[in-house]
Amino acid sequence: MTRARSELVDLSVTSYYHCINRCVRRAFLCGSDRLTGKNYEHRKTWVVERLTELTSVFAIEVCAYAVMSNHYHLVLRVNKDTAEDWSEQDIIERWQQLFKLPLLVERYVTGKTTSAAENEVAQSIIQTWRSRLMDLSWYMRMLNEHLARKANAEDNCKGRFWEGRFKSQALLDEAAVLTCMSYVDLNPIRAAITDSLEKSDFTSIQQRIKQWEDAQPSGKKNKSVTRDISMNDKVPLASLINSSHDTHVHSLGYLERDYFELVDWAGRSICAGKRGYIPDNVPPILNRLGLNVEIFVQHMQGKRPHLSITQALGRLEKLQAYANQLGVKFIKGFKQTQVIYQ
Numbered sequence: 001m002t003r004a005r006s007e008l009v010d011l012s013v014t015s016y017y018h019c020i021n022r023c024v025r026r027a028f029l030c031g032s033d034r035l036t037g038k039n040y041e042h043r044k045t046w047v048v049e050r051l052t053e054l055t056s057v058f059a060i061e062v063c064a065y066a067v068m069s070n071h072y073h074l075v076l077r078v079n080k081d082t083a084e085d086w087s088e089q090d091i092i093e094r095w096q097q098l099f100k101l102p103l104l105v106e107r108y109v110t111g112k113t114t115s116a117a118e119n120e121v122a123q124s125i126i127q128t129w130r131s132r133l134m135d136l137s138w139y140m141r142m143l144n145e146h147l148a149r150k151a152n153a154e155d156n157c158k159g160r161f162w163e164g165r166f167k168s169q170a171l172l173d174e175a176a177v178l179t180c181m182s183y184v185d186l187n188p189i190r191a192a193i194t195d196s197l198e199k200s201d202f203t204s205i206q207q208r209i210k211q212w213e214d215a216q217p218s219g220k221k222n223k224s225v226t227r228d229i230s231m232n233d234k235v236p237l238a239s240l241i242n243s244s245h246d247t248h249v250h251s252l253g254y255l256e257r258d259y260f261e262l263v264d265w266a267g268r269s270i271c272a273g274k275r276g277y278i279p280d281n282v283p284p285i286l287n288r289l290g291l292n293v294e295i296f297v298q299h300m301q302g303k304r305p306h307l308s309i310t311q312a313l314g315r316l317e318k319l320q321a322y323a324n325q326l327g328v329k330f331i332k333g334f335k336q337t338q339v340i341y342q
Contacts, residue, residue, distance in 0.1 A: 008168055008170065008311060008326075009078075009136050009137070009168065009170070010170075010322075010325055010326075011078055011080050011134075012325075013170065013172065013321070013322055013325050014170050014171060014172050014314075014322075015077050015078045015079070015080065016063070016075065016076070016077050016170070016171040016176075016177050017075070017076050017077075017078070017136055017168050017169065017170055017171060018073070018074070018075050018076075018168065018169040018171060018180045018184070018313075019073070019074045019075075019076060019136070019140060019166050019167065019168050019169075020071060020072070020073055020074075020166065020167045020168075020169075021071060021072060021140070021144060021162050021163075021166040021167070022070060022071040022162065022163045023070045023071065023161065023162060023163065024159075024160045024161060024162060024163045025163065026070050026071075026163070027070060028040065028069045028070050029043070029070065029151060029161065030043040030044055030047070030067065030068070030069055030070060030072075031044075031068070031069020031070065032069065040069075040151075043147070043150075043151060044067040044201075044202045045202075046147055046150060046151075047067045047072055047143075047147060047202070048065075048067065048202060048235060050142075050143055050146050050147060051065060051074075051143065051235045052234065052235050052236065053097075054139060054142055054143060055235060055236045056097075056236065057094045057095075057097050057098060057133065058094075058133050058134065058138075058139050058142075059078065059079040059080070059082045059083035059086075059133055059134040060076050060077065060078050060079065060134065060136070060139050061076065061077045061079060061236070061237075061238040062074060062075070062076060062204065062235050062236065062237055062238065063075040063076065063077055063177065063181055063204075063237070063238045063252060064180070064181040064184040064185055064203075064204045064205075064237075065184065065202075065203065065204045065235060066184045066185060066187040066188065066200075066202065066203045066204070067202035067203075068187055068188070068191065068202075073183075073184040073187060074184075075171070075177065075180050075181050075184055076136065076139070077238055078134055078136060079134065080134050082134075083130055083131075083133055083134035084130070086130065086133075088123070088126050091126050091129050091130050091133065092105065092109060092126065092129075094129075094133060095129045095133070098142060102125065104118060104121060104122050104125070105122050105125055105126065107122075108122035108123075136168065140166045144161075144162055144166065147161065148160075148161035148162060169310060169311060169312060169313060170311065170312040170313070170314075170322060171312070171313055171314065172312055172313065172314025172315070172318035172319065172321075172322055173314045173315055173318050174253055174254075174289065175289040175290065175291055175314070175315070175341070176312075176313040176314045176318075177252070178254060178259075178262070178285070178289060178291075179291065179296065179299065179313065179340065180313065181204075181259075182262060182263050182266055182300060183299060183300060184203075184204070185197070185200070185203050185204055185205035185263050186200075186205075186263065186266060186267055186270065186300050187200075187203065188200040188201070188203060189267045189270060190270055190300065190301060190302055196267075197209060197263060197264060197267055204235070204237055205263055207234060207235065207237065208237065208240070208256075208259075208260070209260070211234070212256065212260075238252050239252065240252050240254055240255065240256040240259055241253065241254065241255055241256065254285065255285075258283065258284075258285045259285075261283050261285075262283045262285055262286070265281070265282070265283050266296070266297060266300045267300075269297045269300070269301075270297065270300050270301045290315075290341055291340060291341060292339065292340050292341060295339050295340045296340060299340060310331065310332050310334075310337055311331050311332055312331060312337075313337055313340075314337070315338075315341055316338055316341075319331060319334060319337065319338075
């Protein structure tokens with residue numbers, strides 16, 4: 001039975017979620033359709049541009065993304081503390097970027113309300129907006145509706161663009177977040193679209209590499225990224241830490257070089273002719289997080305798809321706590337997800 005999204009997304013358990021959505025009938029509505037001969041590659045740019053817009057409005061960060069020809073993946077983090085620190089004016093300015101303000105709120109902002117009751121109603125509306133600006137469902141709604149309307153207008157048609165509501169997977173610990181981010185960033189390589197991270201277009205790993213290269217001294221820059229990443233294509237990504245002494249509150253707890261090394265290593269392990277091959281130089285971050293190296297590579301290869309479609313991913317004790325929070329005894333893939341942990 002389908003569960004309400006409000007039951008699956010619980011910020012007291014985790015603020016990290018893996019979200020997936022597919023085009024209707026899995027048609028290549030964001031890529032090159034071999035059956036019709038039509039090319040919709042430009043729509044991938046729409047996705048990235050909309051992510052950029054929404055991330056500047058919502059208290060939700062993008063940790064990783066990959067835009068494919070008929071689906072996309074996101075790893076998102078909800079920043080509840082950030083949203084709760086916003087002033088009423090902050091909330092109004094952000095909400096106004098998405099919707100027209102109701103007349104009562106406009107009057108409240110300009111000091112033209114005539115009673116305490118009107119003020120209370122206006123304040124209640126603003127607090128509702130605060131909760132929506134840190135709500136995963138509202139974020140995904142603003143993303144999917146915008147893209148569907150734009151695509152239907154271009155095709156001069158009506159009807160569904162997405163096959164259904166987005167799927168979400170709770171990521172219960174840092175190992176689960178790292179695994180899922182790597183899985184998302186390696187989607188083009190796993191699909192045999194490309195054989196290098198630098199050429200993995202419309203992914204967060206390509207953007208992170210490009211930003212890292214741009215930060216290097218001019219004499220050390222490597223012009224290996226083939227796609228020109230414009231300002232509109234630069235999604236504000238959750239930052240990786242630059243050193244073990246970096247304690248920035250909004251940074252992911254992985255060193256930038258560790259993450260690049262891990263994704264590069266995993267990408268080489270799933271290239272054609274190397275399936276199942278585990279090199280000796282395993283990145284130490286896998287051992288530090290207690291991940292099973294062989295199963296990790298199989299997951300990146302897509303040989304263990306159940307790890308991607310479970311309600312949650314994390315260590316046994318985290319999964320048990322999550323199940324208790326949902327009031328259930330069983331979570332799909334409960335036992336299978338444990339194979340990735342040593």
